[in-house]
Amino acid sequence: MDNQSLNADILILEGLKVTPRSSIAAFIFLLLMYIFIMVANIGLVVLIFMERSLHQPMYLLFCNMSVNEVFGATIVVPHILRDLFVSDSERYIHYIVCVVQAFCVNLYGGVCHTILMTMTFDRYMAICNPLRYTIIMTNWMVVKLSVAAWAVVFVMVSILLSLTIRLSRCRRFIDNAHCDNASLFKLSCEDVVINHAFGLSYSVLLLGSSTGSVTLTYIKIATVCLRSKTKTINTKALQTCATHFTLYIILMFSAFIIIILHRFPHLSDHRKMVSTVGEVALPALNAVIYGLGVRYCIFWYRSDTK
Template sequence: MGNDTSVGDVLILERLKVTSQSSVPAFILLLLIYVFIMVSNIGLVVLILRNRSLQQPMYLLVCNMSINDVFGATTVVPHVLRDLVTSDSERYIRYTDCAIQAFCVHLHASASHTVLMIMAFDRYVAICNPLRYAAVMTNRAVAALSAAAWGTAFVLVAVLVGLSVRLSRCRSLVFNLFCDNASLFQLSCESVLVNNVYGLGYTVVLLGSSLGSVALTYLRIATVCWRSQNRAVNGKALQTCATHLAVYVLLVVSGFLIVILHRFPLLAEHRKVASVLGHVALPALNAVIYGLLNKEVRHRIKTGFQNNKVT
């Protein structure tokens, strides 16, 4: 198909197959979860920034994760909420908006991995080299690592989406509830070999470096804890690492599930639900894991409520 083949600028989105009776409960449930994500994650960031005792590298990196969760949920959830209450004739999106949404969706996913890699390094230094922790994880180092995490994700995703945007379009139906990179290049009738090669390389680099660094980090931490005879230190190390590892496992399982479901067209509805849950369940769980399940954060929240009652 030649490069001059194109269609209109307005694209049609697939819908989630829900009955008219279940669309309202689904809308209310998704809206409540979205409100919880926004309130809990933004509240966690404000709490950390307002308390000097929480302005430590570990919690500053948690701010990165919370900001990314708010960004990821806002990219997808309001869009899905709108489509739950609109008719099929109104389920459309402009191509430019679709490309921007695809970029934001993949930036959120990529930043989730790069930020968690930095958090794993922070836990490694804190447990394996505690005497050097203050010298290594300075505020400047945290800022530099955070910039590297976001910058790396931005460049990788910019190239990924840019390769799809360059293609001409011969279709107008987006095979998803929202736009992602696969939705973009599936609109073209041109060869997408370059897209597939880069997409595979992007996945291998991101997931390979993520899985490799986290696995090596926790193997090293496990070795140090096994050799140590201090139960108190080991217990604290396991507690701080368990939250990070739980979030990472959820992220990886969610990502692999969506990738696998993409390979089975008959499970398209399951893929749509899994895609939405990936941008809803993980941000909500992250706020709970890093917030309510963290002893220091819980203490600060409790103290804040008590001070408000006294006032």
């Protein structure tokens, strides 16, 4: 009875399908990317806290994103690195560990969107309502926005995973390189209409609210810039907004690809590859884009003080 219970709680991950020859190259690539993500994002957080000119709401919100990138990469990449040198029949993961990983993966993805929405609000206040910016965007407001960005997604993902773990399991095979909510509820032979409905509603709400807020905000910002005859205001607005908008486009593009590929089981290998590359490429690319924005701010600040 104990063995049956143990076997029921042990799942098999399919992992990435790489040849023995390419596994070493894949390991080196993922390891180097992971090291870069950790060093770049942690270094960015340290730089922002040490550089007085960066003690602004937008850059403090950057810290939020950097912490989330470190969190997301750490949840997935070390596990994939280990599985690259493990045979297909030995890629085991305990069900509880899989649930925790799925929770963290979905939390990471959702927080990416909510943090970008808080950054959108910050840019809106800074450019469209500059006279009240320092009054509204206080340190306390930054703290509240940061907590809200994490708390809202935490509650929604908790509901999402609660609906999944209530299901009985008739399968043990995870058709993915790591655990996520969609992979977990596919283990059940029960009716998962509720899971699909809530998961789709959550995705629509999250992506719809982020798309709507960013679109409306940037239309308003563009209108203000066109009406303004001050070159300095327009330059600063375009510089800061270009960084934010680039991050948003990359995030939305990757999110839509993964969501679409989940609906086509025969493209599972492509989905796993896109998902894995996204877990390392996006945090690394974001760190580079953040770094360029931070460097520009330092340059601008020092130029103004001379």
